[in-house]
Amino acid sequence: MSSTEATNKTPVVAEKTNTKSAREESVLQVERRDFVDLVPEKRPRAQSLRGFDDCYTDIVDYIVRCTHKIWDERDVGLIYTHYTHNCVLYNALGTMYNREQVVHDTLQRLVAFPERRGMATQVIWNGNDVDGFYTSHLVTGTGRHTQHSHLGKPTQRTFVTRTVADCMIHENKIYREWVVSDNMSVMKQLGLNTDVIAYDMAKEQFDKGFRVTDIGENRRMVGQYPPEMECDVSIAHTDTEEQCLRWLHEIYNRRMLGKIKDVYAPNVQWHGPLLKELYGQAAVIHQTLALIGMIPDGAWMPQHICSNPCDEGGTKVAVRWIMEGHHLGYGELGKPTGERLFVMGMSHYHIVKGKIIDEWVVYDHLALLAQIKLGQMEE
Template identity: 90%
Template sequence: MSSTEATNKAPAVPEKNSVKALKDEPVLQVERRDFVDLVPEKRPRVQSLRGFDDCYTDIVDYIVRCTHKIWDERDVGLIYSHYTHNCVLYNALGTLYNREQVVQDTLQRLIAFPERRGMATQVIWNGNDVDGFYTSHLVTGSGRHTQHSHLGKPTNRTFVTRTVADCMIHENKIYREWVVSDNMSLMKQLGLDTDRIAFDMAKEQFDKGFRVMDIGENGRMLGQYPPEMECDVSLAHTDTEEQCLRWLHEIFNRRMFGKIKEVYAPNVQWHGPLMKELYGTAAVTHQTLALVGMIPDGAWLPQHICSNPCDEGGVKVAVRWIIEGHHLGYGELGRPTGERLFVMGMSHYHIVNGKIVDEWIVYDHLALLAQIKLGQMEDA
């Protein structure tokens, strides 16, 4: 049994200070369950959760239930009991450094989109209640733009977008979080001027004194040597995770795009930025080339990986990654500007019989456009 499979089983001993023994059943999985089955009222605790509120039965229940309470039930104040006072929240164009900033940011988003509903698409996790948990929560959000906000007057248009939130959790509190949303897709669906929105985002950062740090080298190659044949797999916990990291290194850093046809199933489904829904290895190759082509000197670096055996068969893997490079190629961002770019990305993979049958990938073109405009402000 792999370490991930082991952590996905209920522990054999009762939780400390618990009156009742833990029920011997696996941690919840999201994909085939209705919402009410993900947040059951009378389900006994199945996983040791020292320090967590009594209502949570396992770590998936925790992340789905508290997200719903905060965003859909409007109990924003739960952030005070579910985040540490000095939590750090990272996104592609800025970082929040304390809990009160998280509260204020949540309020602003609720004001703009009060009808938005964020539906859990899947939760991939690892860890335990001693060392801490890590969850990667893919959310499909839909709603309507009905209120005046930082985006201007309401458009009354509907939208659907994807977001991934990766959280580090210990004793009921999130102490570090990475959030990536497909904001370019949202703005386009609302019919807003993406150039203006990106400029406003950049101007806000510029006025606060933030500047682009371009160190030139990004580490993809050492001097005049080619990219490394082998990748660092120290992040991996299982053979499947190690293999996934090797595939991604070969594709993104060694530019061996033919690998896609080898490791993706012929009928793969690809769920990507701008809410694209594509099929087959040719489409995956095209979209991968589109990303790398915009940043042709980009270095791909994994930051975290976790996985769980899947009720549907196979394994689901979550990878948090970055690409650092420069806007030297054409694509969604227009004519090359040479500005430094930092891509924060999240990918979920469903791997069955050694092949990727589904990929969900989220990164934000709007944040990249804002980075370009921030660099241009500095150059002016």
């Protein structure tokens, strides 16, 4: 099953609405709570969780607590009870097709960064314990490179990074997951040669027989027609989600970057790849243009969207998306190479009174650089 097909089977929450339900009222939110309040010891179960371990009180508690147990408490074996044997994990340069691969990858990462701590920044979710849950978990990671690993000898440098993990969960087990990390930022903070690392990543894929598939046009425009005026909003569950998809289609596919001044607040904060922290509409326009300009024929395609009313006011929206095109413009990846590029991205938005006041976006320039090198190896 393709990721797109999987997306179409994700849990559906009822009618399109913006009303905060009792179900969502009782579920924990991350932003204002300390960690001990997110994984409470004596809190009664606040949400129906058929088939989940007794320690979990709601779906946010589940994803925060089990992530902490696996990564911070080093209970890696918990993966055996929290992932199905045939789980599929997607990232920007490769896919894992079973639970044992997830265990192996987790062990390797812990070897390199034993001091790493992943702090939940946001969890946006939908679904229920009958159809299954979908969670989008934004994590801010900190640590230090202290051990010999696949990255070579330790540099002793510290790092900060952002990761988003989208999970499909049923009865205590994750059966499909999408993970996007800002790996380029980490490598730069550690002082490592990103060209060498990207080459090694590409060589590993090349030796396994993987190749970049260039399918030509990406259907953003058909023939000599302009981009479609209207976007497909069938994956939206609420009016806010539908409106958000329309905004993003207008900006990314129709290239109407002036729309940003209409839908972003003047004091918007933008938290982006390479650990950029920027402020204001002009910064958002510039950084959005930087991605589109690097892949000027790129088609932006949403894969999943979910949202929750927010204790801080307004609504938090999570969008998983891809962009496909070719490296035809200058940018963070240097001189255009013409190679096919596939961007897997995650965006979280905080929308208040019809304006975006915060955006967190994660995609990985290191994976894009590795794709370029993989295409060059094939040539």
